[in-house]
Amino acid sequence: MIWLDTLVQGVMLGGLYALFAAGLSLVFGIMRLVNLAHGDLIVLGAYLILGIGTATGLNPFLAAALALPVMFAFGWLLQTALLNRVLGDDILPPLLVTFGLSVVIQNVLLQSMTADSRKLPVGPVESASLPLGPVTVGVMPLLTFGSAIVVILALNWLFYHTALGRAFRATSDDPVTAQLMGIRPRRIFAIATGIALVVATIAALYLGARANFDPSIGPARLLYAFEAVIIGGLGSLWGTLAGGMVIGVAQAFGAALNPEWQILAGHIAFVAVLLVRPRGLFPRAND
């Protein structure tokens, strides 16, 4: 029974990692941009939610709703002013620019918010749990997992059933021909990054509500998220969810054996999957 419990915890944790990873997967799928600042942007989102909550006295869930448009605008601006300028055949400039951004965000947060641990005060829901058949599941983990499913359903709908999603896919396939269709790739990219930061804000809500956060934890989240994306296969959103669950379950079992092995087990699962399938579990056909 303890193993079933661990499995369920792992799957729930995987939902959180899928939320970390979904925005990354979206951006990577559309413009082949590896955003090394994604983890720090999630942490930035958590501080924004905290700030809005403190200033208005709102519950973090409502504060997060207010933070969504702000983060969308920030993502749009970031892409327009900075990232669009370094996109190209050479992967080095975008990697280095987002790496620089990561260091800047981390240290600006450190200077302005101090290194103290924070937590989003979500109230009694934090400790509530539900009996689910033979196991008991916390309400927050369940909410996290449910949100991950909803986010991925929503992104899939956007991708495959809207004009914007069509433009996303066309630009990803062939940006030059997309321009012949009247599509402006840079605008498409700006919207995509905006959406990625909206997802990052949702991830930030659960990150901050479930555990303590401080300015330095971004890179580790980025690493888990990237492992999930790579395990899942480039550009596949359901694959990203599966990848998140692989990491989450591996971490849960690792932690059950020895608390010090949690992170290690996740990394080893990542390496193991890639040794068997270098392009991930669900690679897209045309890459």
Add this chain to the structure above:
Amino acid sequence: MRTLVTLAIGLVLLTAMALVPVLGPRILVQDLFKVLCLLVLALNWNLLAGFAGLVSVGQQAFVGVGAYVMFATTILWGMDPLAGVLIGGVVAMALSVPVAFFAFRLNGAYFAIGTWAVADIARLSFGQWRALGGGTGTALPRDATREMLGVGAVRDLLGVSPAAAIDAVTYWLALALAAVMLLACWLFLRSRMGLGLQAVRDNPVAAQSVGVDPTRLKALVFLLTAFATGLCGALLFIQTGRITPDAAFSVIDWTAFVIFIVVIGGIGTLPGPIVGVLVFYALQQLLADYGTVYLIALGLIGIAIMLFARRGLWGGLIHRIGYDPLPLGHAAPRPPHPTQEERP
């Protein structure tokens, strides 16, 4: 001719720097030791990313392994720390073989993330080594470094305290490592293999069609840089005297800084890392009183370089003045000059 001038200037600088422990204050020796080590790491990363196209975010793995192996040989097996440095480098290189086997299956950005994950695995694994203090780390015994090869001689020669003598010895080793590394980079990049590597970087298809095997060359570079990075890591932690997994495998200290140094100086140029490390040192000194502000400045400068001067400071400079004191290419063969051949 141009090369001779550069070599002469290099020798003068090298001599001046070698005299720092004799003439300068100890704090300067310690600062410059750090700078030299960062330079060695930067030269290695530049070779990887700037020439072999391998953008690794996991070089801290080799720093940490070198350092931990040196600690193990000294504490557990009672060897001289300097022997430990050498073994550390060798073990780091040995470890790079399975890492390459894994990471070379990944392309571009995947490679970056893959190497980073491997380095984190190394950090967490070494944190399990109870004999070396587990997650909280351990310190080198005082006697071990005091009795290190050369320390006694330096004490007698300079008449300084044991601690200062240790600083001097590690400093000279770092200086030697940096000089050898620089010379080796220069010779390697002008060699057949080095030129092949640059050809692969500039046009992989064309290079392959003239018989350059990119994977073998890149694997060779990966192995050699792991060796030098391991040596440097071990040396760094002799001077520090204390080790923890987080410090030895720090992605910020041993990879992020190094990347910025290379990018600011000029990625894919030989003197770029030297220029970059000077800028880094100046920033650190200038903004020392403002906490992490120098990191923010470093990040912003790195971004600005990528936006406005992708060749970096050095690359931009030689582009502007049109004179490269350290050319990596070979001049086209000139038609034989009769008077030259008649000379004795």
Add this chain to the structure above:
Amino acid sequence: MSAFLEIEGLTAHYGDFKALFGVDLTLDQGQTLAIIGANGAGKTTLMRAITGIARVTGGSIRLAGRDIARLPAPDILTAGIAMVPEGRRLFPSLTVEENLQIGAHARKGSGFWTLERIYTLFPILRERRTQPGTALSGGQQQMVAIGRALMSNPTVLLCDELSLGLAPVVIREIYAAFPTIRQSGTAIVVVEQDIGQALKVADHVHCMMEGRITLSGRPQDLSRAAIHDAYFGVNHA
């Protein structure tokens, strides 16, 4: 009457190569123009320069009096010039219908061409509407590419190498759609290596060589020999 599309002294680069050396060209409303020439004559660069993909380095392109040279590609499409690119270039992750729909991405308001009219023009596409565009045969892909370009309701349709790699019977099938396209009021420029096909559909023919137009005229006025010389450059060698 002044021409509808007027190109004067156009120079353009393909990468670092100068590929066009002062091309002059005019196109009247509803006219069909053929540009023929050997490989590397600059035909495709001319198409890419008009649509804003190749770098224009000199001269002017006026559409209904407005200079559109150097505008970004999406603005040129909105101005009314659509292209069927060489190699068709369908989007592999889009279905046939989505490939057609994306042609109307920047369209504002209504026009003659709708999804329904494209399916009437090329009935086979209706059957294949849910398949990925790249799963179709070459000829069917070419139909999708033409339909996709028409979906923007262009006033000028540029077709780059329609017949490349297609069987003669398929080529005829595709060119059979031209009368309907002309009736919709769209002027057409076809770039062809297939001289016979070009002479059949065009009101006016230009022959290109080495980035210049070396011969122009109505198909019935041009002798085979003159075209042959212009094509292979006998007089210029």
